[in-house]
Amino acid sequence: MRSEGVCIPVLARKRLSVPLAAAAMIALCAPALAQTIIPSDNDKSMMRGFPPAPDKIVTRMNQLEQPRLHWSLTHMRMLLPTASIGRGSTVSALPRGPQIEVPSFVDSAGAKYDFGAWMQRTHTDALLVLHDGEIVFEGYADDVDPSSPHTMQSATKSVTGVAAAILIDEGKIDPNAPVARYIPELVHTAWGTATIQQALDMTTSLEYSENPKDPNSDLMKHYSVASGTFPPPPGYGGPRNLYELLAGIQASGKHGEGFTYKTPNPEVIAWVIARVTGKRPSEFVSERLWAKLGTEQDAYVSVDPAGAEMMGGGMSATARDLARFGEMLRLGGRYNGQQIVSAAVADEMFKGGDRRKFAKDPLRHDMVGYSYHDFWWVPPTPGVTEALGAFGQHIHINRGARTVIVKFSSAAIGPGYDEAKRLDPLGFAAIDALYTH
């Protein structure tokens, strides 16, 4: 109902049979204007019916438990208060090019995956591939509304990183200054000594544990409540909003020595953006990015109980609009007829950080050769950068292959999540390979 320009009515979408020989892809994607329906095993009974059955009601408390996760990730604004990240007055074209034919590919153990099985086994909600700015593949799970924003989880951080880089490029933030120069309230915390750049590169040393698999980690026990994601449990005595959380985090050692991925860093950077610009991060992102990109839909970000926006993981956006964002960065900041960010800002997102510092993180031993910079994950292949979010959210940009891949997924924490994390890069490599031989 809200299709725009080249967007295709849901009824025109083609169902993709599984397992699928790669050779069949072209036929399935014809006519060139069709969207593919990605097969899925999503539980479609959640929040259905008027009223839903009691065990089918998704709440803030149970939103991440299976089988509710998929519904939550695709309906975040129905669970949490949010702020709009407004689109602009015009929509930029996303032309459609020759549809891709992705060959089967093998994993390191020699197991073979065809493209359809890959999408299904990685619990894909949406997959959109741009090549040279043209849509060469676009597919959605059959219960996913292409015009309704999907959670980005920690891929939100990468938007926050670009926003900060704009202000650094304009001389409004000094990356080498301690965070507390901009937020004096934080002078007696870890960020009293940590610099803006250390926060952006996650080389701060924080007395804060971040492990989504550990219910007693600060992430699951405190950040989840302070951000408004979970309601405070009975007897809760921890921080009740993001400011309280951040103001209570001390340094655990020397900053700048190693990479340790901790979500309070982007939340602190969002606070700096708000303080420096006098605007909510959502307003700044709307004015400087979303409106200029010619996005099709308003994006949004969840807000904490004090109205702070969860810029470490709370954004939702559509695949098409994140593809526009990625394409703008691929093209050195020039998109939709204007220079949206400077070439220096765009290029910065591909630079990466110190690989030795990154390799010190035992949680990232599967990401060989990667580094992290300005809240972007940078693999060893030059000209490639990635935004990543929990449960399989991706923006993958490859300047060499001239591709942008956006993938939304609902891979629940557990064996399926680990498999998806292993398989996702294989699919991206197979797509990029179509354009790099």
Added chain:
Amino acid sequence: MRSEGVCIPVLARKRLSVPLAAAAMIALCAPALAQTIIPSDNDKSMMRGFPPAPDKIVTRMNQLEQPRLHWSLTHMRMLLPTASIGRGSTVSALPRGPQIEVPSFVDSAGAKYDFGAWMQRTHTDALLVLHDGEIVFEGYADDVDPSSPHTMQSATKSVTGVAAAILIDEGKIDPNAPVARYIPELVHTAWGTATIQQALDMTTSLEYSENPKDPNSDLMKHYSVASGTFPPPPGYGGPRNLYELLAGIQASGKHGEGFTYKTPNPEVIAWVIARVTGKRPSEFVSERLWAKLGTEQDAYVSVDPAGAEMMGGGMSATARDLARFGEMLRLGGRYNGQQIVSAAVADEMFKGGDRRKFAKDPLRHDMVGYSYHDFWWVPPTPGVTEALGAFGQHIHINRGARTVIVKFSSAAIGPGYDEAKRLDPLGFAAIDALYTH
């Protein structure tokens, strides 16, 4: 930043001095493209700063307390979970006509009001006047974002009424059938015997008290929690979602005898709409109204803890988009190049109900000659109909004067609210009078 088509950048808005001689209006409104800034005494310190001071934080609990009300009414989605009511792919034009010059007017006691003072004393957040489909006045308080939806409160009910009338017109709902024919779960409640039309006309007889000034009324104690507006207080034992609330309301007498305004009626009708169409009310309203009207912005509606949409009072929309909605009804359903609702549906909203039944309600003795039908308030002047919401929300449509007036306000319950309720109709009459002599 999100201005559209004929929408004017905020910087071009003109400040309106107060008190204002009516003769100055033309000059202030020139150039023809300017928006007026309406003077206000809004507390602008709420939720400002990063972080806001503790006493400046607006929460679900304190949202309706002063001085927080204005912020809440203009930022509802930052307090509550919501569902989107999506716009369509194109925006309909709202051309600008000759700007109005409203003369001073007097109340029944002979007190004189000029237009600017009227807007200020009725705590106006937004005022938009269409004549023959052209914008002849458009003003916003200086802290109101014209592109950001404003709460409609009970004016939401009137959208619900049009949605139900569409389905009645199409033969999908029988207005004379008991509500329980469509919602068997309600067979042992008041709606087991009350008809659809009795619910739409508020002539059901419900064991349920609705008085916003009484904190012990069912409205403030139960509906407010069941709808998700307020968090449940400690020890709360009442209904926790709208379904539970509705399923527990019994008849208090014979239906159809008198008008008594009770918000569970539109919530029950929303349930019928969902059951009959298989869609959320937000989806139905988007597809059948918002997308076709060519609205500029997505609207939204708050959702209860079980995901039900609060179609008795939870919508937020922009003044321009409600003006489009009103203009469509004024024109017999034809707008934006298409017949959006049938002429019969549009005309029904002007018909009104039984004035004798209306006059039985002691709470409405100030609305002489009015009646109520399909969730619209119909004054004695033929060809006029109104949607009304708490704190001063209005859609006023006058076929004779060929006007549509949308007014959003932040008039808190108390003496100021009573004054606003007395003055609002005087302003509308003064505007209509410009086009009816």
